Amino acid sequence: MRKLLRHPVVATAIKALGRNRLQTGLTVLGIAVGVATVLAMMAVGAGAQRSIEQQVRAAGLNQITIRAGNWRPKVEESDEAIAHQGDARESLRHPLERRRGDVMPIAFHPEDDPMEKHDHPTARQRLGDLEAGLGSAATMTFDDAEAIRRLPGVQYVAGGIHENVRVHLDQKRWFTRMHGTDVMMPSIKRAWMFTSGRFFTAREQDRASQVVVLGQVVADRLFGAGANPVGQDVSLWNQSFEVVGVITSATWVVRPAPGDDQFDAVYMPYTTTQRLLNLSKLNDITVTAESSGDISRLSREITRLLRVRHGIGDHESDDFTLITQAARALTTGGLPPSVARAVASNVAELEKVTLEQLALTMERASRTMTWLLAAIAAVSLLVGGIGIMNITLxxxxxxxxxxxxxxxxxxxxxxxxxxxxxxxxxxSTAGGLIGVIVGVIASIGIARALRWATVVSPLSVMLAFGVAAAVGVFFGWYPARRASRLDPIVALRRE
Amino acid sequence: MIDVHGLAKQYQVGDHVVHALRGVTLSAAAGEFVTIVGPSGSGKSTFMHILGCLDRPTSGRYLLNGRDVSTLPGDELARVRNETIGFVFQGFNLLARTSALDNVELPLLYTRQGVVKSDERRNRAMAALDAVGLTDRADHHPSQLSGGQQQRVAIARALVTQPSLLLADEPTGNLDTTTSHEVMEIFARLRRDRGITMVVITHERDIAAYGTRTVDFRDGLIVSDVPNVAREMVGHR
Known part of the structure; x- marks a missing residue:
């Protein structure tokens, strides 16, 4: 550093800049303001983008769910369902209902018992026929899941078996959803947070151990709000299960509520479900893509793979249903089930409405923002650059x-x-340096004061700094050239 | 050393052309001490600028150490100025707020090999200051030095690249008589000890007498060119 400061070009520059200290300082300030603005704005922009991405991820928009069976409601049925909306019993007729009384204790859904009192919507009410009817076909296996896992671009794969169950704790009981699933699930459900305990382990899954993870709603109902049920036993199907963890939502967007599919639910290894219920099928397979833009391609590949694996001929229809999040959002999102059903049955190939479209919309929005930022940056750096040109002249x-x-x-x-x-x-680089420091502080300040997410990436710092240096070169060029073009004789005579 | 033939220089000033030099022919052997006298506007400064490779003649030929420098490109001229020629100005032209030593080092920043290393720069600058007897003022800024001292620093700066030709444009113009003679004595000594060729412009006859020969300019032409025998004797006194 010392050596550098003694380098004649550097030393001369320092001396020269020291001569007009005030002007130099003001110019540095101008550039610093420009760079700081650029950096802070970039941080806000990147932060906004990241939080959108996080929300998207949290919502699982890079997810594909493949359900066994291919069941679509006929349009007339939907119309009828909408017409009879008032009479839930009538309109929500389920094929399983007709089987009531058959010797199928496991397939008997307590939810379907007309004598049962519900304090939350039934599966069909909350999921719609489209969803509730799916997954019942026994066409998908663990091997299918393994085959999908080997596709390029696949991040996580989790096979699942879903049943409605009654969970008992002593005299208390709670009717809820049971998900027999994979250890990978917490990685897929990014919006999960553990209130206490943990998810089941790969070892427990291999051994088909009788462990269970409770959703927050179930834990609250059975053990009371605030209690820690980890280590205690609950019973399902008259079998004892050890509670190993409790999950809740990590985002404010989704709050656990009775009747939701995530937190009013219990989770156990799918192996345990298969063992206890003597099943080898999977109801569904959840796949996440490494990149959200890859969903469409991956959907096609999974479809092709499963059709080959299931020996489906060219003119036969799929024996599974592939659902991406866009379709899911329609059927399980804020729309009333009847409306969702109507839309789902009328929009052909809804599942192909993928993240790509959503990503495109997001990109368009962020591009607008980027141009706005670029304009602000350009103006402030132009002003700073003119200052540099002025002082150099x-x-x-x-x-x-x-x-x-x-x-x-x-x-x-x-x-x-x-x-x-x-x-x-x-x-300009002195301005850039100060600007970067101020910009970083400002970004943190914005994050604190406004509760905005801001992201200062090393790239944006380098970019801001680089732009500052470039401004120096650009606006210093003309004065420097003018200096170099001076006639030495004339220059020497100048007073 | 210097071989100038038919040197002419014209300027365009407004509508009319000024003939600063109208065909100057002059030769100076290595180690000569040429003093140039003449009234203002006689072209002696223009001549000096061409000799110093700061300017190019409109016509005519200038051989410096046998090399035609009148048509060299700018960077080559800069190199000639750096390596072969030392300048001393009437107004000293020292950098303000810069120590004598740093001022002397200045030409060493522009050598053909690039910037001379700082240690060597320092040693050579100190040697040059020693030649003008100012080593004890190395850290002083120009404002802390007398006129004579400042001019000696300027001479040291001209010497630091060990040029073979030293050009001085009225070096004593801003100095009192005593100091003027001190400065001229330094020039005489440098010529004697190092064989440096000197070309000095002056208005004063007694200063011109330091030269081994005095050239008189008038209206862009040399009107007289006489050897200065008496000063030869003074120089050897």
């Missing part, structure tokens, strides 16, 4: 004799040019 004028002298003792034009360019760049 001033410097050239003041030091005309010095330039003449330097030329007389052997400085080439390019030496003179380099000297003044360097001085301009020193001002």
């Amino acid at each position: 001033l410097s050239v004028t003041e030091r005309t004799r010095e330039i003449g002298l330097r030329m007389a003792v052997g400085a080439r034009r390019r030496d003179v040019m380099r000297q003044f360019l360097f001085e301009a760049v020193v001002i």
Whole structure:
């Protein structure tokens, strides 16, 4: 550093800049403001984008769910369902209902018992026929899941078996959803948070252990709000299960509520479900893509793979249903089930409405933002750059004799040019440095004060700094060139 | 050393052309001490600028150490100025707020090999200051030095690249008589000890007498060119 400061070009620059300390300082300030603005804005922009992405991820928009069976409601049925909306019993007729009384204790859904009192919507009410009817076909296996896992671009794969169950704790009981699933599930459900305990382990899954993870709603109902049920036993199907963890939502967007599919639910290894219920099928397979833009391609590949694996001919329809999040959002999102059903049955191939479209919309929005930021950056840096040009021109004028002298003792034009360019760049990079520091502090301040997510990436810092340096070169060019073009004789005579 | 033939220089000033030099022919052998006298506007400064490779003649030929420098490109001229020629100005032209030593080092920043290393720069600058007897003022800024001292620093700066030709444009113009003679004594000594060729412009006859020969300019032409025998004797006194 010391050596660098003694380098003649550097030393001369420092001396020269020190001569007009106030002007230099003001110019540095101008550039600093510009750079800080750029950086803070970039941080806000990147933060906004990241939080959108996080929300998207949390919502699982890079998810594909493949359900066994291919069941679509006929349009007339939907119309009828909408017409009879008032009479839930009538309109929500389920094929399983007709089987009531059959010797199928496991397939008997307590939810379907007309004598049962519900304090939350039934599966069909909350999921719609489309969803509730799916997954019942026994066409998908663990091997299908393994085959999908080997596809390129696949991040996580989790096979699942879903049943409605009654969970007992002593005299208390709670009717809820049971998900037999994979250890990978917490990685897929990014919006999960553990209130206490943990998810089941790969070892427990291998052994088909009788462990269960409770959703927050179930834990609250059975153990009371605030209690820690980890280590205690609950019973399902008259079997004892050890509670190993409790999950809740990590985002404010989704709050656990009775009847939701995530937190009013219990989770156990799918192996345990298969063992206890003597099943080998999977109801569904949940797949996440490494990149959300890959969903469409991955959907096609999974469809192709499963059709081959299931030996489905060209003219036969799929024996599974592939659902991406866009379709899911329609059927399980804020729309009333009847409306969702109507839309789902009328929009052909809804599942193909993928993240790509959503990503495109997001990209368009962020591009607008980027242009806005670029405009702000351009204006502030232009003003700073003009300041640099001004002070460098001033410097050239003041030091005309010095330039003449330097030329007389052997400085080439390019030496003179380099000297003044360097001085301009020193001002701009000093401004850049201060701007980066102020910008980072401002970003943190914005994050704190406004509760906005801001992201200062090393790239944006380098970019801001680089832009500052470039401004120095650009606006220093003209004065430096002017200096280098001076006639030494004229320059030496100048007072 | 210097071989100038038919040197002419014209300027365009407004509508009319100024003939600063109208065909100057002059030769100076290595180690000569040429003093140039003449009234203002006689072209002696223009001549000096061409000799110093700061300017190019409109016509005519200038051989410096046998090399035609009148048509060299700018960077080459800069190199000639750096390596072969030392300048001393009437107004000293020292950098303000810069120590004598740093001022002397200045030409070493522009050598053909690039910037001379700082240690070597320092040693060579100190040697040059030693030649003008100012080593004890190395850290002083120009404002802390007398006129004579400042001019000696300027001479040291001209010497630091060990040029073979030293050009001085009225070096004593801003100095009192005593100091003027001190400065001229330094020039005489440098010529004697180092064999440096000197070309000095002056208005004063007694200063011109330091030269081994005095050239008189008038209206862009040399009107007289006489050897200065008496000063030869003074120089050897």
